[in-house]
Amino acid sequence: MGRRGPAPAPTKVKLARGEPHRDRLNFREPMPRRASPPMPRDLDPAARAVWRRVVREMPAGVITAVDGEVLRCYCEAASRYASAAKLLAASGALVRGVRHGDLIKNPLHQVVRDNADAIRLFARELGLSPSARAGLHMEISPWFPDIDTEIGLPPRLRMVAGQLDGA
Numbered sequence: 001m002g003r004r005g006p007a008p009a010p011t012k013v014k015l016a017r018g019e020p021h022r023d024r025l026n027f028r029e030p031m032p033r034r035a036s037p038p039m040p041r042d043l044d045p046a047a048r049a050v051w052r053r054v055v056r057e058m059p060a061g062v063i064t065a066v067d068g069e070v071l072r073c074y075c076e077a078a079s080r081y082a083s084a085a086k087l088l089a090a091s092g093a094l095v096r097g098v099r100h101g102d103l104i105k106n107p108l109h110q111v112v113r114d115n116a117d118a119i120r121l122f123a124r125e126l127g128l129s130p131s132a133r134a135g136l137h138m139e140i141s142p143w144f145p146d147i148d149t150e151i152g153l154p155p156r157l158r159m160v161a162g163q164l165d166g167a
Contacts, residue, residue: 037068
């Protein structure tokens, strides 16, 4: 069964937002090192390509060394999905059954669907889908400039601050 409601915000995010309730803050929240996870040596070539792409594209500190096993599962699921989807496309959605020779659903369909579900779940955990990234917040630092100074506050916050144009 899935989780209910939105994922809890990290303590740093709550502090930056000015959380008024100190009892809602977890001051013992573990903070992993910002090091990227090392690539396992026994990944197949397709999973290695996924690993390199994900580590290259995600900002430093989003996927850390402690996330290595989850990232491995994601990469292996993506590799299995690609090979099963290619076989399914070549053989078709329906195949002849062994017992009676009738047309049945291709068993590869289940393999493709299972791996697609695994990819979706691991992508959410790692912040690799658009909806998962919408909940991520980057720490403002010299390496990550404050985007609000570049493009202005979001409309909701401009309205609260009384800066909404045309209102």
